[in-house]
Amino acid sequence: MRISAVELRRVRLPLxxxxxxxxxxxxxxxVLLVHVLADGAEGWAECVALEEPVYSSEYVAGAHAxxxxxxxxxxxxxxxxxxxxxxxxxxxxxxxxxxxxxxTAVLDAQLRTAGTSLAAYLGATKTRVxxxxxxxxxxxxxxxxxxxxxxxxxxxxxIKLKIEPGWDVEPVRAVRERWPDVLLQVDANTAYxxxxxxxxxxxxxxxxxxxxxxxxxxxxxxxxxxxxxxxTPICLDxxxxxxxxxxDAIERGATTVVNVKPxxxxxxxxxxxxxxxxxxxxxxxxxGGMLETGxxxxxxxxxxxxxxxxxxxxxxxxxxxxxxxxxxxxxxRDGHLDVPTGPGIGVDPLPDVLAEVTTGVEVIEG
Numbered sequence: 243m244r245i246s247a248v249e250l251r252r253v254r255l256p257l258x259x260x261x262x263x264x265x266x267x268x269x270x271x272x273v274l275l276v277h278v279l280a281d282g283a284e285g286w287a288e289c290v291a292l293e294e295p296v297y298s299s300e301y302v303a304g305a306h307a308x309x310x311x312x313x314x315x316x317x318x319x320x321x322x323x324x325x326x327x328x329x330x331x332x333x334x335x336x337x338x339x340x341x342x343x344x345x346t347a348v349l350d351a352q353l354r355t356a357g358t359s360l361a362a363y364l365g366a367t368k369t370r371v372x373x374x375x376x377x378x379x380x381x382x383x384x385x386x387x388x389x390x391x392x393x394x395x396x397x398x399x400x401i402k403l404k405i406e407p408g409w410d411v412e413p414v415r416a417v418r419e420r421w422p423d424v425l426l427q428v429d430a431n432t433a434y435x436x437x438x439x440x441x442x443x444x445x446x447x448x449x450x451x452x453x454x455x456x457x458x459x460x461x462x463x464x465x466x467x468x469x470x471x472x473x474t475p476i477c478l479d480x481x482x483x484x485x486x487x488x489x490d491a492i493e494r495g496a497t498t499v500v501n502v503k504p505x506x507x508x509x510x511x512x513x514x515x516x517x518x519x520x521x522x523x524x525x526x527x528x529x530g531g532m533l534e535t536g537x538x539x540x541x542x543x544x545x546x547x548x549x550x551x552x553x554x555x556x557x558x559x560x561x562x563x564x565x566x567x568x569x570x571x572x573x574x575r576d577g578h579l580d581v582p583t584g585p586g587i588g589v590d591p592l593p594d595v596l597a598e599v600t601t602g603v604e605v606i607e608g
Contacts, residue, residue: 247279248605249276257533264432273535305337305339313331331344349510371554442474476498476499480506484512561574568599
């Protein structure tokens, strides 16, 4: 398949409510979309980098720049398959989110041509996936309880609470006391240090599924030490950028659960390899989220349908974040989202919505 053009489209969508984590509050979501044209086919993907480099070193403007100057030129005019994209882009160090978007767009075009869904290509065994929801840091515990109550009423099967120093034990206790049997986990986004091990151990009594990324992403040893202090399973997110990282962390005893975010690890092909490596070692995996629009959400739902994904992921309905999504909305039904069955990622951007929220377009041609 010959790549003739790469279109980079910047869009901005308002969030239905502010979303606060330990690295900031978002009220809108700026998204970089990658649209690949190849041999009469087209493919879409979403780069999950945030507007600022607070989750990782990548950010929207940086991803746009590196694709324009260094990544897209390596693909333009090449006759290739999606499985070859990573090798062609390997000379450029890092920038996994940008690379993932390009690889996914090429894969979408390839699968649309073949008439094959991404779920089928990856080896999915489920037609729908259980949906969890991520709840940001709130202004008060009563506000948190109201939010959780509304999500449970919508049918979400798992609740994830964002935590940080000063907002951890009390909100977790309040949620657990109100809902003794709900599947509950917490996400620290690297907000703690090794010195907080004793404090984090206080969460053990609340029957959490996991504590996600409590320490800095570079501190794999610290996570291994923490795992000896707390009984709650340690889940790694930011620390895992490749299958090698996953295997290393598991062998060090730093994690017994892995959050697989395709953008963070370089794409869906690497995500599948990570899931397989974890399953071989008895480590559970689930699919994380980055407030994706329907374009990114469709691909995530396909990944979450693989048999290795045994825990509910952050595969929320479109309405969790957006009043109007870029695609036909993903709707929660009995706590699940349907896996797209159409060719490629199985969804298309809605032209009128796309035009309304677009802030800039750049076309790179060979």
